[in-house]
Amino acid sequence: MARMTRGTRRAGSALDPVPASGVSADDGGLEAAPSAPSADGPEPDLPPLQRIQSLPSWLIGRVAARGRGLVAEALAEQGVKMMHHAVLAAVAELGPIAQADLGRRLAIDPKDLVGILNDLQADGLTVREPDPRDRRKNAVTVTPAGRDLVERCAAAAETANAQLLAPLAPAEARRLMALLARLHEA
Amino acid sequence: MARMTRGTRRAGSALDPVPASGVSADDGGLEAAPSAPSADGPEPDLPPLQRIQSLPSWLIGRVAARGRGLVAEALAEQGVKMMHHAVLAAVAELGPIAQADLGRRLAIDPKDLVGILNDLQADGLTVREPDPRDRRKNAVTVTPAGRDLVERCAAAAETANAQLLAPLAPAEARRLMALLARLHEA
DNA sequence: CGTCTACCGTTGGAACTCCCAACGAATTGC
DNA sequence: GCAATTCGTTGGGAGTTCCAACGGTAGACG
Numbered sequence: 001m002a003r004m005t006r007g008t009r010r011a012g013s014a015l016d017p018v019p020a021s022g023v024s025a026d027d028g029g030l031e032a033a034p035s036a037p038s039a040d041g042p043e044p045d046l047p048p049l050q051r052i053q054s055l056p057s058w059l060i061g062r063v064a065a066r067g068r069g070l071v072a073e074a075l076a077e078q079g080v081k082m083m084h085h086a087v088l089a090a091v092a093e094l095g096p097i098a099q100a101d102l103g104r105r106l107a108i109d110p111k112d113l114v115g116i117l118n119d120l121q122a123d124g125l126t127v128r129e130p131d132p133r134d135r136r137k138n139a140v141t142v143t144p145a146g147r148d149l150v151e152r153c154a155a156a157a158e159t160a161n162a163q164l165l166a167p168l169a170p171a172e173a174r175r176l177m178a179l180l181a182r183l184h185e186a
Numbered sequence: 187m188a189r190m191t192r193g194t195r196r197a198g199s200a201l202d203p204v205p206a207s208g209v210s211a212d213d214g215g216l217e218a219a220p221s222a223p224s225a226d227g228p229e230p231d232l233p234p235l236q237r238i239q240s241l242p243s244w245l246i247g248r249v250a251a252r253g254r255g256l257v258a259e260a261l262a263e264q265g266v267k268m269m270h271h272a273v274l275a276a277v278a279e280l281g282p283i284a285q286a287d288l289g290r291r292l293a294i295d296p297k298d299l300v301g302i303l304n305d306l307q308a309d310g311l312t313v314r315e316p317d318p319r320d321r322r323k324n325a326v327t328v329t330p331a332g333r334d335l336v337e338r339c340a341a342a343a344e345t346a347n348a349q350l351l352a353p354l355a356p357a358e359a360r361r362l363m364a365l366l367a368r369l370h371e372a
Numbered sequence: 373c374g375t376c377t378a379c380c381g382t383t384g385g386a387a388c389t390c391c392c393a394a395c396g397a398a399t400t401g402c
Numbered sequence: 403g404c405a406a407t408t409c410g411t412t413g414g415g416a417g418t419t420c421c422a423a424c425g426g427t428a429g430a431c432g
Contacts, residue, residue: 055344056363063369065250099410110409157243158241183249298418324381
């Protein structure tokens with residue numbers, strides 16, 4: 001609650017030496033901290049660059065964010081949001097499918113899936129009809145319009161993904177995907 | 187507006203063949219969609235499994251989500267949120283640093299950084315003092331308590347990351363990191 | 373000198389994701 | 403028949419990410 005900002009106003013020290021470019025491979029030597037990172041024992045070793053932010057989780061997170069942005073941007077040109085495209089594509093691929101199965105496949109919260117399917121249905125891209133075998137379930141199906149749209153969106157998404165993997169040779173991209181798949185199935 | 191649910195109630199078809207297990211490597215052959223994905227020309231090739239959701243962006247996103255969860259869980263035991271740890275570690279590493287530079291380094295929105303630094307400062311982990319050279323800037327510094335905490339948090343984060351990369355041999359993990367680093371520097 | 377532009381920290385708000393709890397309807401097991 | 407479970411849906415809330423705007427400050431230029 002009592003969250004104060006701007007407390008003690010004392011004199012400080014130099015602050016500029018951070019160039020903040022995006023390369024992150026080479027910084028000028030600028031560890032001029034007045035505190036004592038070089039006089040306390042318990043630091044075993046510190047890598048040349050960022051100590052914590054070069055962790056796998058951070059790196060993967062950054063790359064994932066960039067990929068998400070690229071795909072979202074590409075899909076925005078088609079007027080489709082990312083999750084809407086994912087659901088639409090999944091419905092187009094897996095014939096008629098129940099909402100719960102859809103949510104489990106795509107790791108989408110059932111609550112959010114309701115809204116997404118409402119939007120897709122309002123746009124005439126998917127149809128919900130009750131499953132005669134299990135009247136609790138909704139059989140979700142694509143309409144021809146939905147199938148057309150998912151085609152264009154898939155092309156846009158693949159372009160964005162190619163852009164994401166552009167720095168890698170095809171063989172390297174395959175290796176990356178294989179390693180990530182192993183982590184995903186864990 | 188006018189978002190209808192539960193419209194036309196007609197008879198459907200089979201709906202059960204989705205096992206929804208997590209393996210994703212082998213599905214039983216179940217492409218029994220009554221519509222025509224096999225009669226239209228413009229599809230060049232469709233991979234054996236999920237067509238869209240095996241895209242790099244999706245796979246990376248899923249792995250990133252798992253990594254984020256693991257790190258967040260490990261850090262929660264120390265009572266620290268992920269971004270708080272990231273900021274604290276960055277401040278500890280890069281001497282006194284301005285908030286804007288911090289935000290650019292970690293790709294954090296300035297708004298969110300304000301809240302994070304307020305929390306860290308309220309807990310006595312960091313200090314903001316105005317930079318005498320540029321009175322617009324805040325020089326953020328770690329306190330000894332912050333330096334102690336970041337040490338424990340770094341250990342927890344590294345454990346979580348090891349858990350994330352557990353399915354990979356050390357050489358494979360290094361290769362994955364190298365590939366991701368190339369994508370990140372793009 | 374004054375003005376203009378750009379940056380700094382800060383605030384407010386929107387959009388999206390995720391989690392938990394509940395309900396009526398319907399299915400399954402006993 | 404009856405209990406337990408599942409399904410779709412609604413509701414609320416926490417958390418994250420991003421955008422637009424503001425007053426205060428610094429630097430560039432005339």
